[in-house]
Amino acid sequence: MRFADYAKIYVTAGKGGDGMAHFRREKYVPKGGPDGGDGGKGGDVILVGNKQLNTLLDLRYRKFIKADRGGHGQTSRKTGRDGKTERLEVPLGTVAYDAESRERLGEITEDGQELIVAKGGDGGLGNWHFRSATNQTPQHAQEGKDGEERVVELELKLIADVGLVGFPNAGKSTLLSALSEAKPKIADYPFTTLEPNLGVVAFSDYRSFVMADIPGIIEDAHQGKGLGLQFLRHIERNNVLLFMVGCDSDIEEEYSALLHELKAYRPDLLDKPRILAITKMDLKEGYELDSPPEIDDDVEVIKISSATGYGMEELKELIWRKLQNIGEEEPL
Template sequence: MTEGNFVDYVKIYVASGKGGKGSTHLHREKFIEKGGPDGGDGGRGGHVILVGNKNLWTLYHLKYTKHVKAGHGGDGGSSRSTGADGEDKIIEVPLGTVVKDKETGEILFEITEDGESKVIAKGGKGGLGNWHFRSSTNQTPRYSQPGMPSEEQDIILELKVLADVGLVGFPNAGKSTLLSVLTAAKPKIADYPFTTLKPNLGIVAYRDFQSFVIADIPGIIEGAAEGKGLGHYFLRHIERNSTLLFLVPADAEDIEKEYEILLDELRRYNPEMLDKDRLIVVSKSDMLDDELKSEMKVELDKAFKGTEYMFISSVAHQGLQELKDKLWKMLNS
């Protein structure tokens, strides 16, 4: 999937169909001059329904969809015939889609399972025909119910990427490179900040034909929790990941400080994210010799306060199998 095709935010106006009106027909046929009421009911208006589809990874197919309107219910007819129901409109969305009210920002619901369906705009109920209103004192009612009106709403669809492992780090920490060597994904890689502007997903093949999904999220900067830089755009995708993989490059000026800034941004955005399992990886460690690694370990043992860490090099393919083993163990513990 190219970066331009990854769409995770769309606004759509949805409107259900209005219900059909009931009929006020009176039965007439040869030799029956004054038959009773036989007006049928109006049909139900169509619903607008959101359905989860596990085969979708993005909202790109809705990028140019601004209005979704369901069909109106048909009017009732003679001989107590009911009007046709309005056509429902189905909107398929990827798993992890959050539906919000555009006016209030309120979260209406989330779609997290394949085949899960939610009605976002309910079709109007059809009106009753005059057959329902006959009585001993009013044997030929000449009135019926109109159909119920439609519902309309402006909604926001927001995708939070569903992945097992989320890569967290500053720009240029080596996240895209790691994703490219662990999976078949082909993210854009360059030696300048913010190469990654959209989340990249990759499937890590593990032993015995097993696998797990890893997501490379756009790089974090200080102030992201307040929306600075890519801000909330990147942070919301991390909410869905069960395990967080923090990448800090070996050539960072202060590894401990970088890690603390990353943690602080997550804490300020959503404190619950600190409850997730996390693993720290010192990337680009092929530039370290054994003596320098030993010295760093003494410092990192104090800095990371019991949180597990390991050294890897994506370019030199050092420690990658150990990393996959560790992540698999964390995901299945």
């Protein structure tokens, strides 16, 4: 199944049912008072988190969602039935926005969590509500109110422990394939990865963490160039960022450019724990660099080769230590 991390849907909540204007008429009560019931509430449109889902693809093909209207009020003060609510299942990490105002409606982060994106209209009041000492036979009842109607944009931000950050062809897909059972597309040209891939990295002692191979950055990605914002939003949901730079490139320059793109998009991303992996070390004799890179901050640097397995176990342990140091209270 194709991965889809964006969808635009047109949602209309149900209209409330109309209140009823009616008077009690029975065999021995020829002039009973008003007894028109209230209309039922219109159905809501609700997003529901489902941990089994990992794509918004279904909503790409179901753009128009409309909930049922409420039933009309009935005699004997009986309230009409409530309209059926439309529940749309979405993956964890889905953020909803109002497409027109860009208001953030909420985010789904837990299985079973619900988020109302369009509220159903209230039912109208029946005529028995309007009785009084001066008006004992009210002839009118309220109409039901319209439900909310809006265009909603959904964005999926992958939830993973570790996000791989690097320019195209930095070896991210190869690393994910080497460390996990994931089978991302791999080829020797830029932008092999056009959509994110998740893989579970397991240890022999049953420890594990989730790693996300995210499409590569290009310069000015924060301005929407290349895969741009489609890529950058996924980094927000990762606890640790693993920067990857090939040993056959200018390591310091590439690492600085990656930091610049993240900072331009969201400066607080640089507050996340980081590791710099220098990849493709099998290209260097003795797995040694010509000269060690000078990195200004205190980021830990590790040399690896996905092709030969060099440094892979050390990398897994380093990532595990970083994750444990975050603490239980650190949000994803």
